[in-house]
Amino acid sequence: MCVRRCVITVGDLGEFGVVKRITGRLPQGDAVMLGPGDDAAVIGAPDGRVAVSTDLLIEGRHFRRDWSGGYDVGRKAAAQNLADVAAMGARPTCLVVGLGLPADLPVDWLDELTAGFADECATVGASVAGGDVTRCDLVVLGVTALGDLGGRAPVTRSGARPGHVVAVAGRLGRSAAGLALLSAGVPVAAPALAEAVAGHRRPCPPYESGIEAAELGASAMLDVSDGLLQDLGHIAQASGVHVELDPAAFAPFTLDEPVAAAAKELGADALEWVLSGGEDHALAAAFPAEVRLPEPWHIVGRVTEGSGVSVLGREIGQRGWDHFR
Amino acid sequence: MCVRRCVITVGDLGEFGVVKRITGRLPQGDAVMLGPGDDAAVIGAPDGRVAVSTDLLIEGRHFRRDWSGGYDVGRKAAAQNLADVAAMGARPTCLVVGLGLPADLPVDWLDELTAGFADECATVGASVAGGDVTRCDLVVLGVTALGDLGGRAPVTRSGARPGHVVAVAGRLGRSAAGLALLSAGVPVAAPALAEAVAGHRRPCPPYESGIEAAELGASAMLDVSDGLLQDLGHIAQASGVHVELDPAAFAPFTLDEPVAAAAKELGADALEWVLSGGEDHALAAAFPAEVRLPEPWHIVGRVTEGSGVSVLGREIGQRGWDHFR
Structure with a gap:
């Protein structure tokens, strides 16, 4: 027994x-010319x-x-x-x-x-x-x-120029909201709170928007790993420009139901999560102003002369995640 | 103070x-079209x-x-x-x-x-x-x-055919000898023993011999990570053949001074290290018999009908390293 x-x-x-x-549980796509089981795989390029x-x-x-x-x-x-x-x-x-x-x-x-x-x-x-x-x-x-790359130039962090707009595709703040809920140990029975926790557990990057941005002529792009402010700081530094964000433009993110519900539940600042929360893996990019941006790209600021990142004229330190601090 | x-x-x-x-300490070669500092590097293919x-x-x-x-x-x-x-x-x-x-x-x-x-x-x-x-x-x-791959077909583990020879380029047994010395905690003042320990710390794979083997028409190849017997077992299985090794052919490896000196020091069997020791990252390959093999390729056996690996007619289990056992 x-x-x-x-x-x-x-x-x-x-x-x-x-x-x-x-x-045995991994289907292999067309790009895989030789899959698992040898010293190396061979992938089409x-x-x-x-x-x-x-x-x-x-x-x-x-x-x-x-x-x-x-x-x-x-x-x-x-x-x-x-x-x-x-x-x-x-x-x-x-x-x-x-x-x-x-x-x-x-x-x-x-x-x-x-x-x-x-x-x-x-x-x-x-x-x-x-x-x-x-x-x-x-x-x-x-x-x-x-x-x-499909014949396109890689979109690096260094091509943003004064006059370009800054736009985001994907979610911001959800992972931070979910993490805050988990850390607080509060019950997450409400669907919106559960969705925030799900957003922490499983990001949803807008892959196709990255390829589309390259085709549209994005001048700089990255994925938001460590928090939007910190990551846009990398674009500002690499491009030698200033990025100015409009806090009003973040309403779609702060009003995103899971984020808003979590902020209410915890008495927290949704905008803080949206601007500084990592791990949503949204894409942030700069585009020449004349580019017509399709959904889900959403303009949140602009590129000017200078350095660093500001929100409503207030300079922001590089708040975000440092793995050793 | x-x-x-x-x-x-x-x-x-x-x-x-x-x-x-x-x-700042990493020089970038010609194949690197975009190096560190962005979301991804871009490498020539x-x-x-x-x-x-x-x-x-x-x-x-x-x-x-x-x-x-x-x-x-x-x-x-x-x-x-x-x-x-x-x-x-x-x-x-x-x-x-x-x-x-x-x-x-x-x-x-x-x-x-x-x-x-x-x-x-x-x-x-x-x-x-x-x-x-x-x-x-x-x-x-x-x-x-x-x-x-420079236009060549990848050399997989599955192309060995009866009648082909099996050859090795690189070191065998040195890493195992060095590990045994370190594990035993014996003094390694003698130059040959120190060299065995150095061989454990730093393998010396014959990279160019891999590319050369592909050009010469090697039918199967792998690098010896887990021990020659076990790794040749992968070729035997993937190719549906038997690999027969000639123990006399391993003299250059068992008489390799660092291996021989370590075996003497510890009263160990040098051939055991050569056949079953991992982490030297030698290359082992099968070639059609008519291929003239340049140095440092050294023939150690042949491919026959059947399955598994044998040494002097004695069937060998898959001795080697399993990370969970």
Whole structure:
């Protein structure tokens, strides 16, 4: 009679069992010319160039297993890397993923993680084309995204010029609102609050808007990882310009129901989350003023001579996330 | 009067200080069209395809800071990924590196790590083109290598056919010998023993031999990460063949002075290290018998009908490293 709880773990499967289990659940798209199972994958780069970005995600720092399930962790880890590639104006083609896994990790959690990676990739036509599995006391994810520029120039951070407008596509403040709710430990039964928490667990980057922005002639672009003010500071610095934001323009973000409901619940400032909250992976870009911006791009400010970022004339320090402070 | 030891740490520099310090020490090669500092790097892929491989290295599991300095860790982390790309017959073009660093890590160690990455890349004309820095209680390295196939078909694990020869380029057994010396804690004053330890700390993959093998028509290839027997087992399985090794052919490896000296010192079996030791990142490949193999390729066996790997007719289990066992 089995009285112990019978949970199959990563350690039960062993390294090659884990690899087989993961790769069996990863559909491979057209860009993948050689998928998992060899020393390296081979990915199409029809443009003759490849955009590449990498991130390291550490349990307890970038996610908590008691706050996010494997599926959400997979989607978030994929999303933040795919967004980096889209923010260059490139179409993501694949991820490769290094996984550090505790031996006692339930295989169910790993299956959810795999599904999260696969589903997020599928939203933009990319695939998980390869990876590496090793043992670690914490869950660690080393995620690298590749993308194809489709003949376009990469949209860097350095092309913003005075007279350009600054616009945002995607969500702002939701992840910070959800994190604040989780940190406060308040009940999140109300649908709007639950949606804020979901926004923290799983960002929703507007990948296609990145490619569209490049086609429209965006002069600078990035994805908002560390907070809009801090990240626009990078554009200001790289471009040698000043970015002036209009606080009134952020109404669609502060009035976004999950953000507004969380701010009300916690007595917090929604605009603070919108301007300084990270991890929504919205795209922020500068465009020449004459460009007609399609939805969901939304103008929030303009580029002028000078340096730094201001809101309503008030200079803003680089508030945002520093991993060592 | 400063009585505390004044060591500048990663935490003192902060995230952006660390990034600036690292990127200022990384020369960028011709393949790098856009280097560090943006959401993604842009790398030339003139072939229209890109080979990509990733590995995760965890302190305490893949390296120990009391056994290896930052420089050796950097070289080894770079080497094992560059070797994966070379094992496809591709020329490595760049690495991107995710770094998890403890806040109390001395900046000197980080500088050494950076130099190790840069120097190993330089041996094959590649560059560290981008990365990510985050805080972690352990040093964690997520390393991804890209490479260009130069118009050649990738050399996978599945093309070995009965009648082909099996050959090795590079070192075998040195890393295992060095690890055994370190584990035993014996003094390593003798030059040959010191060389074995150096071989553990810093592998020396024969990158050019990988590209050369592809040009010569290698039918299958991989880099020896987990031990020759286990890794040739992957070729046998993927190709649906048997690999028969001739123990006499390994004399150059067992008589390699550092390996032989370590075996004598510890009363160990040098052939066991040569056949089952990992982390030397030699290349092992199958070639049609008529191919004239240049140095340093050395024939160690042949491909026959069947499955698995044998040495002198004795079937060998897949001895080697499993990260979960």
